[in-house]
Amino acid sequence: MKTLAALLLGAVAGAAGAQARYEGLCDASAAVALDARHFIVADDEHNKLTLYRRGEARRVGEVVLDKFLKADKEADLEGAAQVGDRIYWITSHARNSAGKPREDRQRFFATAIRGTTVEPVGTPYTALLADLLAAPVLATLKLSDAAQRAAEAQGGFNIEGLAAAPDGSLLIGLRNPIPQGLAIVIPLLNPAELVDGKGPARFGAALRLDLGGRGVRSLERVGNGYLVAAGPAADDGTFALFRWSGKPGEAPVALKVELGTLRPEALFAWPDGQVTLLSDDGGIKVGKQACKDADKAKRSFRALDVKP
Structure with missing residues (x-):
């Protein structure tokens, strides 16, 4: 019998062009399957979660x-990870494009799955960035310097990935910085405590991944390992999909997938083992406007299914 890794490799290579389109938003940034037919999507331009069949x-x-997060502007939702019937969500924790601090973007929170929808639970945690910068185990990364820069600036700070580990902890994937060309993944050891109001956050030693000079755009546990959607720290650059065992020191393996113009920023697995990539299509032209600025009725994003 083929291993899951082999199945995924073959499936991705054979799935090129198998795209779908979903309406109502452009900037798909994180997603989770709620059951075999429904999934929920975060949009980094709005403080809401959208449900699809x-x-x-x-x-x-x-x-x-908005009310739950107590955010006056967009919180910049970027990553999601399911543990049991709870979904954890993380925002970018980044400065804006002008390098100005954005307190609204500092949120870590949870929702509980309720059939084919979710409801917020606990309390949004707002001190994760401060905890990251103060953690002795992460001191060599010099994240304090990165956090002073704009999200997409050289060496800036920007969270985009979140995945569940087998023990209930989470892995936080950084889009930026990418020091020495290696992406950063940080274990978050006590996510449940944070949404229960019991900080500070505790972290494990950072993991460094060679994604061809790219950062993490999405991260998902699939079978006994992970799939990583990788992309540039800023807008210019290429995207790729990698398989990674999750073990420190083991290099990710690039998968042969033709993404074309897709910009995968969300990656999730279905109960049947299939995987879907969602593209952040906010910058794609709809007529003369970028999708995210177009009339609501014209907004959409693309999805690519991976069928093992």
């Missing part, structure tokens, strides 16, 4: 988070 373009519901 698999293969159906129109949204079937949404969960508005």
